[in-house]
Amino acid sequence: MLQIVPIKNRSQINELFTNYDPRTQSWLVSDLRTKFELQQKILARDGQYVDESVLRASDLWKLLLKRLEPRLRLVSDPFARSILRTILDENAEALGVNSSAEDTVFSYIDQLAPVLFSENGMGMLAEWFETHPESKNRWGEWAKRAYICSQFLIKQYNIITADWITAYLQSFNNLERVWDIPLIVDLSGEISRVEAEILHTLSRSIDVIVLEPTPTWSEEFKYLLKPYEDLRGKSNSIKSLQAVEPAAKIKEILRFSGMLAETKNSVGQVRKWLEAGVPAENIAVIAPDIEQYWPVLQSFLKEEGIPVQKDITHKVQSLPSATRWLATLRAKSGRLSSSDLEISFFDKHESQALRYEDFKALFKSLYVNEDLARNELIQKIYFEQIDLTGLVPRDEFVGKALSFWSSNDTEVVQIVLRELLQNATANTKLIWKEWLSYLESIVAAKEYSVEKGDGSGVLVTKLMSAYSEKARYRIFVGLTDESLKSRNKTQLSGTDYFDLSKDIGFYLDNPDQSDLAFELKLLAEADSAHDIYCFGGTDFSGTLCSPSTFWMGLNEGHAHEHLTLPLETRWDELQYSQETSNRSWIESRSSEIEYKIKQDLGKAELPLVQLKKLPNISASAIESYLECPFIFAAQRYFKLKDLPEVDLDIDHRTRGQLAHALFEKLTQETADTPMRFDWKPEEIEQILENARKEKGLLFADERLWMPLRKKHVLLAQRFLDFEKQWRQEYSRTKTLAREKRFEFYLDPKTGTLGKEPVENAFRISGSIDRVDSDQDGHLVLLDYKSSTGGISAHGSWLKNQELQLLFYMWVIEKSLIEDLNGEVIGLFYYIFRTFDRKGFRVNDLAGSLYPATRTKDKNATLEAKELYLQEFSKILMTTLDRIRQGEIRPQPVDTQSCNACEWRRQCRAPHLN
Structure with a gap:
């Protein structure tokens, strides 16, 4: 017999509970927390209860399925999704989509389950599409795909998820045969039309009492409450309970700047109630999704020393051991990524042999497995890849996956594997990619308990589990429009839901009718002493939130725009x-x-660095210090590196290294052997091959080397042609040095220069690309550049901190290179793209090594050269003294350069904070 009991107020249930016999009846509830509280209430009254005394609706449906269809296995959503991806790939041609559409197809199965599993559901839907062509165009094909895939899952793979059980049970006509315990159904707004049909079927053989929520505003949720309307029409009787007048309560409506302010105020309010003598178990903090608040809320409550009923848990994926495990499996499976390689590699002892900057330069860009060969150590560790071909049985996958678990903590891996083994049978076979994807989903979803909740503590729970007779002091947080509305992942519109129910009788879950909003309004009318309703203008990430209509309508006269300052904690x-x-x-x-x-903020100076040892200095180091002292510190003190990445785009540094090595070989000459201009292409290619090996140049793809080598062969031939013509015009030219290295020591306090190390002196070194001579004691210094980018006219060198050529001239003029003496009369950047020479020259001495300037240049004199040397010497000594004192304040010459600086994240420059 089916009986309907209208409930206007939750307190009326106490009358029903008085006559409830837990030994002969089952009370059906929607969630685990409500089940536990009801069991405690029965235990306090009767001293005992049986397992069937209180059941979650989901538990009952699972029990019925097990008795009616034992061949079907109940599996988790992630496992069903893995199987679904396999189905989609195997039938991609027929379905028109592949595994990339898994999320969409799964959403349609969820949404259309009552239709898909109904005996003639698809036939009725096809007829309905004939009169609704626009809907058919939007989601007709997706409905077919969902139906085909659901049949594969049910009939071929014999699996089903918890959300599909009731839809599947509707096809059985003998439900009453497998259940004989009378039911009291207390599901509030969490009841579907399919569940209503099942309950009606069960009522043919047992007594079913359905508690129907009938608040005064129920018309607002007419669609959501339609199952109760159907049951009311089929009921044998309607029983009225004694009306209970709601007790007076204190009600506050508060607006905060954000979720953090909500959290602080909630904790402060809980503390006030506790200090006023309210027992902790009578206090509740409620949110539509409490997990969004819990990490922050738990920290505040712990600091206050307030006990809570909620268990303290952590996600398995937050553990480094689990993260490394998955990263290793992905790397070994050919799913290369720099982040996975980094996580899995730097946990190993061998990683100490490779600097992180080197690793980043080598492996930031990865394309295929062969890229692992960029480093011998990495290749050795990851060379053996997992065989990804064919289907892999469950036990074989588990065995291989476990072989890469490196932590001593086995509890975590047991949690993960227990879930896998519960869903997949021993004869389940999937391709390796799907097994790994399923394992990742388990690790992402599973939690492990860190600390059990205190049964007498504050109730911290989600909205759908929030009803409690003990909770008299309640704080509702997160009352935003976004949190109370469900998201529709399908193309069904609100009109589709109503038309389907009106035309063919299928009441699908309509996202526009939120059961969260319904439960919130119902809870607001439940008995309590003090309720606080909170809304935060932003979430924890700073995203703007909009207030829910429920919160806005709580108090017509409330100043909703007024911000409340949170209580102190x-x-x-x-x-x-x-x-x-x-x-x-x-x-x-x-x-x-x-x-x-x-x-x-730049209002106080950064402290000076206390140097244990003076850093080594070069021309580029002086330039980088003047560009920004912090760049110098990053390179020289903190030993950070900005190495070029091995990528499909060959970087300028690699091109420059090849060009320098090439020009060094091609310009070789002695007193007896002049420079050759008849190099053959084969000889030039060999020079390039040797240079590549010597400098250890790597490429993302070996095929990139051939066109680069060919390009440099052509560059060499053009270079030789130009040099031959130049030396015909300036026949006195002779190359004295190529890549000429020098080293000396300089004491910035005394200005003393020497070859031997001295305490408190800088070690200064460098290399000059090329030195030409006219054999009469005049020298020209050349620095190879690929383009004119970043090169100024010599009159602006000092202003723009372009000191490299001036530095080299100063070293030679100070006779710091023993076998290289003479008077420098020219400083040139040699642009090998156009073979131009840009820089400083002494016009009075032109003709033997270079031509005079076309226009009169007052700065192209020996006097100008001396001024350059004097100014450079001042800059050098001043800069070295600043370095010696440990000054590393981030003071860039041009703040725009900070946008491309490799170390801007570590920098303390005021304009970056």
Whole structure:
């Protein structure tokens, strides 16, 4: 017999509970927390209960399925999705989509399950499409795909998910044969039309009492409550309970700047209630999705020392051991990525042989397995890949996956594998990619318990599990429009849902009718002493949120735009504590923090670095220091590297290294042997091959080397032609040195120069690309450049901190290179793309090594050269003294250059903070 009991107020249920016999009846609830609380209530009254005394609706449906269709296995959504991807790939041609459409197809199965599993559901849907062509165009093909895939899952793979059970059970006519315990159904807004049909079928042989929520505003949720309307029409009787007048309560409606302010105020309010003598178990903090608040809320509550009923758990994927495990499996499976390679490699002992910067340069860009050969150590570790061909049985996958588990903590891997073994049978076979994808989904979803909740603590729960007779003081947080509305992942419109119910009788879950919003309004009318309703203008990431219509409608006269300041918490007290024992420390710490903030704002200077040893200096180091002292510090003190990445685009540094090595060989000559101009292409190719090996140049793809080598052969031939013509015109030219290295020591305090190491002196070294001579004691210094980018006219060298050629001239003029003496009369950047020479020359000495300037240049004189040397010497000594003192303040010459700086994340420059 089917009986309907209208419920206007949850307190009316107490009358029903008085006559409830847990030994002969089952009370059907929607969630685990409500089930537990009802069991405790029965235990307090009767001293005992049986397993069937209180059941979740989902447990009942699973039990019925097991008795009616034992061949079907209940599996998790992630496992069903893995099987679905396999089905989609195997039938991609017939279905018109592949595994990339898995999420969409799965959403349609979820949404259309009552139709898909109904005996003639698809036939009725096809007829309905004839009169609704627009809907057919939008989602008709997806409905067919969902039907085909659902049949594969049910009939071929014999699996089903929890959300599809009721839709599948509707096809059985003998449900009453497998269940004989009378039911009291208390599902509130969480009841579907299919579940209503099942309950009606069961009522043919047992008593079924359905508690129908009938608030005064039920017309607002007419579609959601349609199952109750159907049951009311089929019921044998309608029983009225004694009306209960709701008790008066305090109600507050608060608006906050964001979720963090909501959290702080909630914790502060809980503390106030506890101090006023309210028992912790009578207090509840409720949110539509409490997990969104829990990490922050738990930290605040822990600092206050407030016990909570909720278990403290962590995601398995948050554990480094699990992250490394998956990263290793992906890397071994050919799913190469720099992040996975980094995570799995730097956990190994061998990683100590490779600097992180080198690793990043080598493996930031990965394309195929062969890229692992860029480093011998990496290739050795990851050379053996997992065989990805064919179907892999469950036990074989588990065995291979476990072989890469490197942690001693076996509890975590047991949690993961237990889930896998529960869903997949021993004869389940999937391709390796699907097994790995399923394993990743388990690790992402599974949690492990860190600390059990306190049964007498504060109730912290989601909205759908929030009803509790004990919870008299309640705080509702997160009352935003976004959190109370479900998302529709299908193309069904609101009109489609209503037309389907009106035309063919299928009441699908309509996302426009939120059961969360319904439950919130129902809870608001439940008995309590003090309710607080909160809305935060932004979430924890700073995204703007819109208030829910429920929160807006709570109080017509409430100033909704008024922001409430959150109550203070224990953390606030710790920051502002005036206790004598802590005062001096807090003041000292506050002063330190204030000073660091001023440093970040540029209002206070950064401290000088205390140097244990003076760094090595080169021309480029001086330039980088003048460009920005922090760049110099990053390179010389912190030993950071900005190496070129091995990528499909060959970087300028690699091209430059090849060109320099090439020109060094081609310009070789001695007193007896002049420079050759008849190099054959084969000889030039061999020079390039040798240069590649010597410098250890790597390429993302070996096929990139051939066109690059060919390009440099052509460059060499053009270079030889130009040099031959140049030396015919300036016949006195002779190359004295190529890639000429030098090293000396300089004491910035005394200005003393020497070849031997001296305490408190800088070691200065460098290499000059090329030195030409006219054999009469005049020298020209050349620095190879691929283009004119970043090169200034010599009159702007000092202003723009382009000091490299001036540095080389200063070294030679100081006779710091023993076998290289003479007077420097020219400093040129040799642009080998156009074979132009740009720089400084002494016009009075032109003709033997270079031509005079076309226009009169007042700075092309020996006097100008001396001024250059004097100014450079001042800059050098001043810069070295700043370095010696440890000054590394981030003061870039041009702040625009910071946008491309490799170390901007570590920099404390005020304009970056």
